Amino acid sequence: MLTYIIRRLLLMFPTLLGMTIVTFSVMAMSPGGMTAIIANREGAVDPRYRKAIHDYYQKKYGLDKPLAVQYLMWLNGVSPLGVKDAGAGWPVSWRVGFKLPDLGESIQTHQPVLDMVEASLPITLLLNIVTLPLVVVLSIWSGVQAARKRGGLADIGGGMVLLGLWSIPQIWAGVMLVGYLGNREILHWFPSAGLHDVQADQFSFLPTLWFAGGLHFDRGWLLDTAWHLVLPVVCLTYAAFAFTSKLTRGAMLENIAADYIRTARAKGLPEGLVLYRHVLRNGLLPLITSFSTLLPSLIGGSIIVENIFALPGMGRLGVVAVFDKDPQMVMSLTLVASVLTLISLLLTDIAYAMADPRVSFEAAPS
Amino acid sequence: MTVPAGTISPTNLGIADAAPPRNYWRQVFHDTFAPTAARLGVAWIGVVAVLGIFAPLLANTHPILAKIEGHVVSPMLQNVTVPDVALLALTAWTIVCLVRRCSPSRLMLGALIVVPVAVLAALLLTHPPDVVDYTQYREMRRQGKIQWELMAPIPYSPYDFQRDIPDAELNAPSRYHWLGTDALGGDLLSRMIHACRIDLAIGLIATGIAVVIGIAIGGLMGYFAGWVDLLGMRLIEMFESIPQLFLLITFVAFFGANLYLIMAIIGLTSWTGEARFIRAEFLRLRRQDFVQAAISQGLPLSSVLFRHMLPNGIYPILITSSFGIASAILLESTLSFLGIGLSRDPSWGGMLNQALSAGGTFVWWIALFPGLAIFLTVFGYNLVGEAMRDALDPKLRT
DSSP: OHHHHHHHHHHHHHHHHHHHHHHHHHHHHSSSOHHHHHHHHTTOOSHHHHHHHHHHHHHHTTTTSOHHHHHHHHHHHHSSEEEEEOOSSTTTTOEEEEOOOOOOBOTTTOSBHHHHHHHHHHHHHHHHHHHHHHHHHHHHHHHHHHHHTTTSHHHHHHHHHHHHHHHSOHHHHHHHHHHHHBOTTSOBSSOSSOSSOTTGGGSOSSOEEEESSSEEEEOHHHHHHHHHHHHHHHHHHHHHHHHHHHHHHHHHHHHHTSHHHHHHHHTTOOHHHIIIIIIHHHTHHHHHHHHHHHHHHHHHHHHHHHHHTTOOSHHHHHHHHHHHTOHHHHHHHHHHHHHHHHHHHHHHHHHHHHHOTTOOOSOOOO | OOOOTTOOOTTTTTOTTOOSOOOHHHHHHHHHHOSHHHHHHHHHHHHHHHHHHTHHHHBOSSOSEEEETTEEEOHHHHTOOHHHHHHHHHHHHHHHHHHHTOOHHHHHHHHHHHHHHHHHHHHHHOOOOSSOOSSHHHHHHHHTOEEEEEOOSBOOOTTOOOTTSTTOTTOOSOSSSTTOBOTTSOBHHHHHHHHHHHHHHHHHHHHHHHHHHHHHHHHHHHHHOHHHHHHHHHHHHHHHTSOHHHHHHHHHHHHOOOHHHHHHHHHHHSOHHHHHHHHHHHHHHTTSHHHHHHHHTTOOHHIIIIIIIHHHHOHHHHHHHHHHHHHHHHHHHHHHHTTSSOSSSOOHHHHHTTSBOTTSOBOHHHHHHHHHHHHHHHHHHHHHHHHHHHHHOGGGOO
């Protein structure tokens, strides 16, 4: 198992390299240079001034070097193991060793990219960490119910509803939720944007209730955040729920007619125990496989949700970076998104081996 | 037909219409399109296709026929565009082939001839003006220069932003604009009808690219197995771990929003599902007798792969491509919604973008109708895919 995990971790590197090379070449091939974008933003019309800006930023960001060198420089900055200090005398004066990863500096905001990622990554992770257990619990429950009453009206109708839910575009769901439930003019049940109230830093952490002339209620920081998260999480959950629920039903049906289930029933085990301990346990493998696609799709979904609900997470940052044509930001966000995806794939594989002791990733003895 | 007593036949088993034994493909085809839901899905996709093909006849500011200052002219024909002509030629050819029951290869070959000829003819014969003036007809109508005219049912083109009419932006649905107008003053229904083309084309072409790549890579992996398979699986894993939406956004942002580019990139990044299916099928088929026979006869590799193996392993591809079309449409809508994809060209996702303005106002008709169109189309493809999967899965047959 350990060998397998190590091999998987090593296999992540070619994938990451491939992904960053693709992104890097996309940006390198793009028409018009980075410096032209900066010059336009600073309103430089005078050709001499433009030239000065061009030269300054070309030198500052190393854009005057060959593309391969630029990529290697970026790679060296990102990796925790590499050249720390490139002196003049190659390669004698180079100091190689462990260092802090440096994601570079944003061309647009002139802030270190690492700081911006650090500020926005927790929000995306929070969104996904709230959504994932919700999806798993809901879909397993409803899938088990559907398989139990197989062929019944609830099963067939439910299947159609789930397919419909899965087909609802997230962009549409988000717009309708904000438009009808987060709109001051219609139903203002939920806030339409952001993660906290404007005055959230003055709130207490937990909801409080006190008497001072009358009954006062302060909803507190926690409840306020939860209230802000309701619509984004609904928007992120429903499609994944529909997809996984259908898969759970299928996985349950594979096993529900098996002999050992009949044995379990014949022993007089309660129905709940039969369903969850025996049927689901054996149908877990295809489900775990599907979770590997669930996590990347949630990360992709957070791009949409964060943009509709104006949450300052990674997805929002990514779209802004892409709009601004900010190469350092785009490269770093691609890297972070790929790493998240790869880690989720790895976790899925480990869960796979843990769920079924028959699964072995060791090389078969031949 | 007389049935001797005591023999078992379909008639005395109580199965009514089981006269000729149906072959496997007919059975699968029947099982796919028998469920009502799948039929409804196909019907909706058909409606979208018809709306897209005949869009210039359905929604157009240019009159179809008009008598202007004593001359009978057809402004619609004068302003016909090359995609209009190509699409009409393709449709006409398909109908001819269906009526004459041509083989699919004949249909495709013919299309390769008919469509370029039609495009060439359109380029030579029509002279669409560089700048289309949509206000001229309303102006002429006011001046009484038009004696009579035959208008399309929706008398607004998708790019007719009604610059001559004050307060044309964001009108609620009314008698004049059945689904209202958008933020620029364009008729929403007209834009939605013309968007049918883009959304269907994106789905079909992107998935077509994905299927071709998937068959090529998956087929080779399944046929050769061994290290080719190992290498291919790494490639598939790599592509699957790419956050597709993010890569797409990057591409489009740095290269500009171009319909064909979006199609190509969606195709280039979504072939992994097809490749996995074809690989599994080919791994199963390569040991079978008919494939071994074909190899031992010394047939070339392309013949073994595409003539002998592919027809036996194609059906799973149809299932994934039906779902693939749905997800390609979703991806394009998402891009356009984020403001990175198509903006001026009508697309359902791009229209949805205008539903929530920065000021916080919510325009319900722009949110409702284009969103519903995306949903129904995606739902339609998913229903068809689901029905195909049920038809093919023997475990689910009852």
